[in-house]
Amino acid sequence: xxxxxxxxxxxxxxxxxxGLVVCASAQExxxxxxxxxxxxxxxxxxxxxxxxENGTNIxxxxxxxxxxxxxxxxPSQMQGQSIFNGRRSEYFALNxxxxxxxxxxxxxxxxxxxxxxxxxxxxxxxxEVRKGNAQAQTPQPSQQxxxxxxxxxxxxxxxxxxxxxxxxxxxxIQEKLRKNIFLKVEVDKTNLYEGDQLTxxxxxxxxxxxxxxxxxxxxxxxxxxxxxxLPNPPQATEERINGVPFKVFTIRKTLxxxxxxxxxxxxxxxVDNQVRLVKLVSNKRSRGGKDPFEEFFNDPAxxxxxxxxxxxxxEVEYQDVPYKIQSNxxxxxxxxxPVDGRPSSFNGAVGHFKMTAxxxxxxxxxxxxxxxxxxxxxxxxxxxxxxxxxxxPSGFEKYDPKVTDDIEKNSNPxxxxxxxxxxxxxxxxxxxxxxxxxxxxxxxxANSYKTLRSEPFVIDITQGKRIRQDKHDFGVGxxxxxxxxxxxxxxxxxxxxxxxSPWFYVLLLLPLLIAAALIYYKHRKDYNxxxxxxxxxxxxxxxxxxxxxxxxxxxxxGKDKAFYEETSRAVWGYLSHKLKIPFADLSKQLIQxxxxxxHINGTNxxxxxxxxxxxxxxxxxxxxxxDRMQGTYSKAVIIITNLEDALxx
Numbered sequence: 037x038x039x040x041x042x043x044x045x046x047x048x049x050x051x052x053x054x055g056l057v058v059c060a061s062a063q064e065x066x067x068x069x070x071x072x073x074x075x076x077x078x079x080x081x082x083x084x085x086x087x088x089e090n091g092t093n094i095x096x097x098x099x100x101x102x103x104x105x106x107x108x109x110x111p112s113q114m115q116g117q118s119i120f121n122g123r124r125s126e127y128f129a130l131n132x133x134x135x136x137x138x139x140x141x142x143x144x145x146x147x148x149x150x151x152x153x154x155x156x157x158x159x160x161x162x163x164e165v166r167k168g169n170a171q172a173q174t175p176q177p178s179q180q181x182x183x184x185x186x187x188x189x190x191x192x193x194x195x196x197x198x199x200x201x202x203x204x205x206x207x208x209i210q211e212k213l214r215k216n217i218f219l220k221v222e223v224d225k226t227n228l229y230e231g232d233q234l235t236x237x238x239x240x241x242x243x244x245x246x247x248x249x250x251x252x253x254x255x256x257x258x259x260x261x262x263x264x265x266l267p268n269p270p271q272a273t274e275e276r277i278n279g280v281p282f283k284v285f286t287i288r289k290t291l292x293x294x295x296x297x298x299x300x301x302x303x304x305x306x307v308d309n310q311v312r313l314v315k316l317v318s319n320k321r322s323r324g325g326k327d328p329f330e331e332f333f334n335d336p337a338x339x340x341x342x343x344x345x346x347x348x349x350x351e352v353e354y355q356d357v358p359y360k361i362q363s364n365x366x367x368x369x370x371x372x373x374p375v376d377g378r379p380s381s382f383n384g385a386v387g388h389f390k391m392t393a394x395x396x397x398x399x400x401x402x403x404x405x406x407x408x409x410x411x412x413x414x415x416x417x418x419x420x421x422x423x424x425x426x427x428x429p430s431g432f433e434k435y436d437p438k439v440t441d442d443i444e445k446n447s448n449p450x451x452x453x454x455x456x457x458x459x460x461x462x463x464x465x466x467x468x469x470x471x472x473x474x475x476x477x478x479x480x481x482a483n484s485y486k487t488l489r490s491e492p493f494v495i496d497i498t499q500g501k502r503i504r505q506d507k508h509d510f511g512v513g514x515x516x517x518x519x520x521x522x523x524x525x526x527x528x529x530x531x532x533x534x535x536x537s538p539w540f541y542v543l544l545l546l547p548l549l550i551a552a553a554l555i556y557y558k559h560r561k562d563y564n565x566x567x568x569x570x571x572x573x574x575x576x577x578x579x580x581x582x583x584x585x586x587x588x589x590x591x592x593x594g595k596d597k598a599f600y601e602e603t604s605r606a607v608w609g610y611l612s613h614k615l616k617i618p619f620a621d622l623s624k625q626l627i628q629x630x631x632x633x634x635h636i637n638g639t640n641x642x643x644x645x646x647x648x649x650x651x652x653x654x655x656x657x658x659x660x661x662x663d664r665m666q667g668t669y670s671k672a673v674i675i676i677t678n679l680e681d682a683l684x685x
Contacts, residue, residue, distance in 0.1 A: 065090050069146050069158040073255040078136050078165055080257050081108050081295055086147040086158055087129040093152050094128060095624075096652045100145040102134055109133035112422065114439050133295065136165040153623065201244050203313040209357060216243040217309060219287075219363035221302065227369045230297045231386030231417050232480045233449050234259075238287040238305045238363060241277070245312045250287055252306035252362070258370075259292040259300070260420060264446050291450050293386075293417045297372040306362040313355045373478055379487050381425060385477035387416015387449070391424075393473045393490035403500030406432070406460040408493075410473060413453035418443055423456045424475040431468040431497065433461040433664070436653075465499040577680045580610035584672060591665050597655060599665055603672050604651040607644070610676055614683060624648070636682045644679070647671050
C-alpha cells in the first residue's frame, strides 16, 4: 500500500514538472531586432524595430547608438498583446526610421533591456548602404524559399507539358526555358499617395518540370511592409496566358506603405530552377525520314489514358538544366500628401478610419485614477498610427499611453484597430473638462482630409486624503542658499600696552600654531589621497548636488533626455559612493540590502526606487513634459538630502 502511494506521488510530481515546462515554453522570452530592408541607398530611409516579447518587470530599455545613421523619426513606442493559436503573448517595441549618412557596410548593435534583474540583448543587424539605385544584397541560403517540384497533370492522367519538356533536335534550350518559365510581379496600383496601401504579388509561371528555390527576396526600400501568410509549401494554381496554360506559384504577397514621396522601385525577386528536360536516346529514323519524336508522340501507347510515366521509357534520358530568372523591377510613383487643407491634428494616418474616446468614470476623488481610452479602427496604415493630441487640464497628471493593436490576420486592405490608453491622476478638486479629442486622416479615395472629434468630458473631482502640493520652481538659480555675509569685522582697539594684552601672547604663539596646522593639514591630505573610497563617501552628497545643478540647466533648456540621464547619474553615483559599492556591481537588490543593514527602509527606499524607475522609463519614452521633469528634479533633491541625513545618523 505504501509503495502504491509513493508511485502515485512520483507520477504526480512528474506531471507538475511537465506542466511547469509547458507554461514556461508558452511564455518564451524573445528579444529581436528587425529592419524593413537590409540593403539601402545612401539617401533612402528604412525602419528598424526592437521588440521584446513576454518580458515582465522591464526595468530599462536601451537602444543602440545610430552613429552612422540619422534618426528621422522615433522612438515610437508600441505596447500590446496578441493571441496566436490560443496562446497569449505581450510585447513592447521601439520603432525608428533611419537614413544612412555614408556608403558601406554597417552593423547596428542589438538593443539592451533589463528584465527581471537580468540584462538581455537583441540580435545585431547588418545594413548594406550603396550609391544610387543599387540592387539589394543576396540573402544567405537560410533565407531561401523552396517551391515544390512541378509536374502538371491533365484531367485524364496525361502530362499536359510533356511535349514542352522534350528537347528536340536543334532546339535552343535557353529560348525554350525563356518561353516556359518566368516571374511576374503584380501590383494593384503604381500611382499613390504617401502612406497609402500598395499590394505587391510575386508569382512564378512554369510549364516545365522544375525544382525551384527563391534565392533573393525583394527589399522594399522606402516602404513599411507587412507580409500576408501563404501556404507552405506554396500551392499551384492555373492561369492561361495567350491561351496557353501555366502553373502558377505565389512566392510572396506583401502590403506596402510608402514612407516617402518620389519614385520608388520594387526590387526584383530571383529564383534558381533545376529544369528537367528529356530527349530520345535512339538515333533510328523511321521509314520516310520522319523525326523519331514525331513517331514517339504518335505512338498509341502514349495516347493510352492509362499511360503512367513517360519518363520511365528506356529510349528516353534526362537532362537537368540550371536556369536562374528574376522579375522585372517595378517603378512606383508616390505623391506627397496635399498641403492645402491639411488640419493641424493630422499626424500621418492614411485610409478610412473611425474613432471612439471613452473615460471609465466621470466623478472621482484625488486619490483615484482616471483611464482615458482612444480607439482608432478602420482600413489603412493601422500599424503606423500615432496617438492623437490629447490636451489634459492642469488639474491632472498624464502618463505615457499604453498601445494595443488588434489587426485582422491576412486582411487586404489592412484592417484593424489601435488603442491608446492614458492613465490620468487628478491633482486638485473641482470640475474639470477634458477638451474634445481630434483625429484627422487623409482619405485617398475622396482625395481629401477628414477630421473626427469626440465629445468633451466633464469630470467632477472631490478632495481625497491626498492634498496637492504647490509646484515649486526648481530652475537654475532658484534653489541656491542665501549668501552668507562675508564681511570682515573690525578689530576693537584697546589703549593698553601690547605686552600686557592677551593678543601679544596669541601673536607670539601664532607661528607655532600655523606650523602645527600645516603639518596636520598635510598629513590629513595624504591620508585622504590614499583613501579614495573615503573621499568618495565623504563628498558623495556634494558631487550628486553638483550633477543635479547640471540637470537643472538641461531642465531649463527643455532637453528632457539629457535631463533624465544626468539625474540618473547623480542618483546612481551618490549610492555607489555613499554605500561604497563599485559602480559595476550596483543593483536594486544590493542597494536595498545595504540600506536595510543601516535600518533605512520604508518611504526612503520606496521613493528612491520609484525615482530610478521613472528616470529609466522617461529615457526611452520621451515627451514627458516640463512639469513632470520639475517634479522629478524636486524629488531627486529631497531623496538625496533625506538619505544623507539618515546615513549620517
